[in-house]
Structure formats: structure tokens, C-alpha cells
Amino acid sequence: xxxxxxxxxxxxxxxxxxxxxxxxxxxxxxxxxxxxxxxxxxxxxxxxxxxxxxxxxxxxxxxxxxxxxxxxxxx
Amino acid sequence: xxxxxxxxxxxxxxxxxxxxxxxxxxxxxxxxxxxxxxxxxxxxxxxxxxxxxxxxxxxxxxxxxxxxxxxxxxxxxxxxxxxxxxxxxxxxxxxxxxxxxxxxxxxxxxxxxxxxxxxxxxxxxxxxxxxxxxxxxxxxxxxxxxxxxxxxxxxxxxxxxxxxxxxxxxxxxxxxxxxxxxxxxxxxxxxxxxxxxxxxxxxxxxxxxxxxxxxxxxxxxxxxxxxxxxxxxxxxxxxxxxxx
Numbered sequence: 001x002x003x004x005x006x007x008x009x010x011x012x013x014x015x016x017x018x019x020x021x022x023x024x025x026x027x028x029x030x031x032x033x034x035x036x037x038x039x040x041x042x043x044x045x046x047x048x049x050x051x052x053x054x055x056x057x058x059x060x061x062x063x064x065x066x067x068x069x070x071x072x073x074x075x
Numbered sequence: 076x077x078x079x080x081x082x083x084x085x086x087x088x089x090x091x092x093x094x095x096x097x098x099x100x101x102x103x104x105x106x107x108x109x110x111x112x113x114x115x116x117x118x119x120x121x122x123x124x125x126x127x128x129x130x131x132x133x134x135x136x137x138x139x140x141x142x143x144x145x146x147x148x149x150x151x152x153x154x155x156x157x158x159x160x161x162x163x164x165x166x167x168x169x170x171x172x173x174x175x176x177x178x179x180x181x182x183x184x185x186x187x188x189x190x191x192x193x194x195x196x197x198x199x200x201x202x203x204x205x206x207x208x209x210x211x212x213x214x215x216x217x218x219x220x221x222x223x224x225x226x227x228x229x230x231x232x233x234x235x236x237x238x239x240x241x242x243x244x245x246x247x248x249x250x251x252x253x254x255x256x257x258x259x260x261x262x263x264x265x266x267x268x269x270x271x272x273x274x275x276x277x278x279x280x281x282x283x284x285x286x287x288x289x290x291x292x293x294x295x296x297x298x299x300x301x302x303x304x305x306x307x308x309x310x311x312x313x314x315x316x317x318x319x
Contacts (some may be wrong), residue, residue, distance in 0.1 A: 011129055016138030022143035029147045033155045038103045040159060041166035048170045054177045059188035066198055072278040075222040 226270035257311040
């Protein structure tokens with residue numbers, strides 16, 4: 001334990017540390033809130049992007065294969 | 076707190092200014108002692124002021140610190156839920172917009188594919204014969220039988236091999252199914268080649284996986300000589316179908 005204004009820690013030093021710690025705490029909390037908000041926003045967009053049922057497909061048919069089939073004879 | 080606090084230091088009162096003080100003419104004060112006393116008083120006054128200033132600074136820093144703590148607490152309990160709700164809603168809006176775009180493009184492609192399928196509707200029957208939606212074992216057998224008859228081969232025996240259930244379960248990703256048909260016959264060389272040609276040109280998808288031809292050495296009963304015109308012809312095919 002330190003005693004303010006006595007031998008261990010001066011009032012001046014304590015006030016400096018105190019302000020530093022509080023500013024740091026505030027900064028950390030601010031960053032955490034921003035990070036959490038950003039993650040939640042990005043997650044929702046990623047869910048849509050990664051949806052397998054929404055993946056693109058090629059609507060064009062391979063007509064060459066069909067032409068090749070038609071050319072073949074049916075025994 | 077107030078009771079324990081130190082009494083304010085009184086500023087030094089010079090004997091010259093005091094009304095009750097005797098006149099300097101009657102009782103002369105030594106000239107050497109006066110400056111030392113006033114210096115001491117000034118020093119104590121300065122230290123008092125310094126302490127006061129330090130206290131004021133300390134209180135100010137405490138105020139600033141507690142303000143930051145208060146802002147932090149406010150951020151956690153009031154601003155955080157609001158910000159998260161706002162970002163959730165904006166994220167949802169963006170996701171819905173993206174979803175709308177994707178669904179639009181998919182719908183356009185489905186319509187395009189539907190038109191393409193409509194164009195090849197006449198060929199459905201041919202495609203079904205090529206790649207049926209069921210095994211159609213009899214159809215495959217008839218195809219092989221017909222090919223052999225056209226090529227002057229007489230197949231005595233046709234063997235079907237079906238994949239085991241456990242191997243089917245191991246490959247669930249593909250919809251293409253298959254079974255194999257194999258046969259062996261003693262025939263001439265050219266009919267065998269013609270048969271293979273017919274199978275490869277056939278409309279039904281039959282994949283020839285292996286073919287083996289060996290000269291059949293058969294002794295004729297009259298001359299006791301070998302007649303190498305005949306061959307042992309073995310073939311193995313895979314027949315494909317579409318699993319619905």
C-alpha cells in the first residue's frame with residue numbers, strides 16, 4: 001500500500017499515474033466497443049457472402065455435348 | 076476534517092506597522108535580526124502557497140481522472156448498447172442489400188437457364204436415352220446384345236457387377252452412378268473390333284474400361300493342327316446413369 005503525500009508516493013506522482021491509468025482504461029474501452037460493433041456488422045455481411053445457396057451458377061448449357069449425343073446412333 | 080485542518084498562517088506583522096508597538100526611538104530594534112525573521116516568514120508563506128497549489132493540482136487531476144472513469148462507465152453501460160444496436164441495424168441493412176443483389180442476379184440466371192432448357196426440350200428424350208435417370212439394366216443389356224448381333228457375335232453370357240452399398244455411401248457427393256457389364260466370348264478378330272466400335276458409337280453412355288484378346292488354340296478333329304483364327308475376347312464396360 002502506498003500512502004499519498006507521505007514517504008512512499010507524492011501527490012504529484014499519484015495524480016500523474018491516476019490520469020494515465022484512467023485515460024488508458026477509457027481508450028481500451030473505446031477500442032473494445034468499436035471493435036465489437038465492427039465485428040457484429042461484418043459478421044452479418046459475411047453470413048450472406050458465405051451462403052452456399054446464393055452461389056452463382058452458369059446458366060449456359062453445353063450444347064456441344066448435346067450435338068455430339070444427337071450424332072450418335074441408337075442401336 | 077475542518078477541525079483537524081491547520082490554522083491559516085498569519086502573515087508576519089512588522090513591529091513598525093503595529094499600533095501598540097513602542098516607538099522606535101524609545102526601544103531600538105537591532106538591525107541585524109529584522110531581515111532574518113522576515114525571510115523566515117516569507118519562506119513559510121511560500122511553502123504554504125506551494126502546498127496549496129499542489130493540493131489544487133491534485134484535486135484537479137482527481138477531477139480529470141474521475142471524469143474519465145465516469146465517461147468509461149457511461150461508454151460501457153449507455154453508449155455501448157446504443158452503438159452496437161446502430162451497427163447491428165446498419166449491418167443488417169447492408170446484408171439485406173447484398174442479399175437482394177445476389178437474389179436478383181440468381182433469379183436472372185434461373186430465367187436464362189429456363190430459356191436454355193426450353194430450347195433443348197425436343198432433345199430430352201435423346202438425353203434420357205444417353206444418360207437415363209434410372210439404371211435401366213434391360214436397356215443396357217439390349218444395347219450390348221444388339222451391338223453383338225450386328226457385329227455377328229453371339230454373347231452367351233453377360234455378367235453384371237454392382238457397386239457395394241458401403242462404397243456408395245462413401246461417395247455421396249456425385250450424382251453419377253454406374254454399374255459394370257462384362258462378358259467373354261470366342262470369336263473372330265474383326266467382329267470383335269466391330270463390336271467395340273459399335274459400343275463406342277452407341278448413344279447410351281457405355282465406357283469400355285478393359286478389353287483383352289487372346290488367340291484361342293483349338294485342335295481340329297480331322298487334321299490335328301491348331302487353327303489360330305479364333306480369339307478369346309473379353310471386355311469390361313461401365314454403364315452410367317443419373318441418380319435423381
